[in-house]
Amino acid sequence: MDRIEATYYVETPYPLADAAAVMAGEQSSGTFVAIPGETEELKLQYAARVEHVEELETATAPSLSAEQLPFEKYYRGKITLSWSFSNFGANLPVLCSTLMGNLYELRQFTGLKLIDIQLPDSYTQQFRGPKFGISGTAALISPEAKPPLIGTIIKPSVGLSITDTAEIVRKLVEAGIDFIKDDELMGSAANSPFKGRVQAVMDVLNKHQDKTGKKVMYAFNISDEMDNMLRNYDTIVNAGGSCAMVSLYSAGLTAVKRIADIGQLTIHGHRNGWGMLNRHPLLGVTFSAYQKLWRLAGVDQLHVNGIRNKFWESDESVINSIKACLTPMKGILPALPVLSSGQWGGQAIDTYKLTRTTDYLYLAGGGIMAHPGGINGGVTAIKQAWEAAVTGLTLAEAAQKYPAVQQAVEKFGKSK
Template identity: 60%
Template structure:
């Protein structure tokens, strides 16, 4: 049988090979004590295998709290472990329980991070993957190749009523925006019930599409319990919407896949909660592995943070995340990286220099909404910034040529 291989970065006070054996046994046929049913034949067929061990440095202090030991040193290593597809078939939740699951709680580890996953083609081919991805999102928004999609988030995140939100959407449409989304904090608030918000916003979007031929994509946050998510999804389809947003860490893998499998809407995957999965360098999951799981589930767009962002993540990590989304997983498995978090036009230059791609959804909330000339000026400024970046101009040259971008520099260029 073909096998799935997971690559980990680990830290252990024990001998690395023995700690790796504990991981392999605990996450397949073994447990803390030998049992009568664990025959040699069973272990050969269903047991996990250690494929590779690369010893790294040793340190004096553990990365995370662990058991008290007298060993004195904590050893770091890269290890690769594989499982037969027979162990879980095409069941993504069970696969994830196998590759992650209880191993974060195993006594032998004072650090463990899932760095990457290798899937055989037969496994990947079982899943449809993203239905729309980069190409489909461009088609739905009528944004040609050669430039990123420019998007924004409704701000304030929560608190505006339906009518005020619809008026703001109208302003953004007239400014030339490509994409708008609910904030992840907005579900069905007291003064902005989901159905009423969809009705009001889609009326504005459809009127604009009828007069201009451009139908802007709006990602409505349908995140909820499963039955309510299905109803929310149906409502967006009924009103002619093209996109739904899901807080994937909140609703879970099975619920996300269920929604993706319906196939009528592009699915915008918001990864809020990402920091608790990744922020520690020796705990959790690396984005390269994370995005592969959600691509299998079928999301079309996924957040990657942004260059010079307002959060903790380094530029190097953001660039790796964008590159991971661009790596081929299987034919048709394209996913659109969503650049966000404290973005304005000023980061376009470094984003383009480091990634050399325009296959991005470039999202700015405050960078558009708080522009000195209002949202219309904010949209224009980001469009101008990306034009300048693609032409090879620097920030100063672009500001000299474009008033709206110069206003952005004056306001946002001072903000770290």
């Protein structure tokens, strides 16, 4: 029978094999005590299996709060469990409850992190996944558009009037930008109601398309209660837009899948809140597992942070996240990795060197808005930096060749 496997990195004061058995019981047919209804026949079909236990290092103190008993050591290791499809079917919320539910509450563990999920082809083929993905996103902008797509975020994040926002959008499209997005903090503010903002921005973008043939993509943040999200979605469609942004953690899998299933707009998935799920090394979920669930839900574009970012995440973690989005899943398109967080042209060269791909949506807020040459200089500098990256130039060589890149190095390079 087809099964889904999940691998966890755990810490426990008990023998790993015993702890693994507790995990399997709690997340399938068992409970804290033997019950008459859990027959051998039932367990054969529905009980979780312990597939593998690998002992690693030990620790002398618990990583997370634990029961107050005098344990001398805490065992760390990897545990792989598996479940039959019969337990949850193509139901993402129940799948998540199975993979990441009460496991984190179990007193037997002082650390537990979901490392990865193995989803067989027969399971992923039950989902449509992203409708547009990488090539589809580019095609919505222009037949000539190809990654890396260069984008930005409206800054200041909140507080701008609709008129001010539209004026910034006008300057950005004239500078040659491919993509613009609301900040995740901007929904329908008192001085920038959603419907009015969409209409004003799309007036600018539609006029630019009539003039040039290029339809710059704007990701409007539709995150809200479900009924409002659907209304916001329709507002974008009726105005001629091509992209809806959703804060994934805030909206949830069911809402995101409902929106993605409509299929008229590409879905820009913002991962704000993800640090709560990942930042501790022995708690939460890795991005590798996280992105698979959102791709099943239909997210086309997925934030992965960026090289030398302004947050806590290491470059190695960012690179792994990029590779995860691009890793094939049967019947499911890759998600377009969205690089952001303190990005300017200087990181483009290292990003390409470390990944050897240009399949990116490369977002720079301050890196464009604060460029000494203004918005036009900021967009030009990032485009030229990516040209330099692909042709094998160093940042110093790119700065020597391109004045806009040199200005960016002088403005942003020294602070990095």
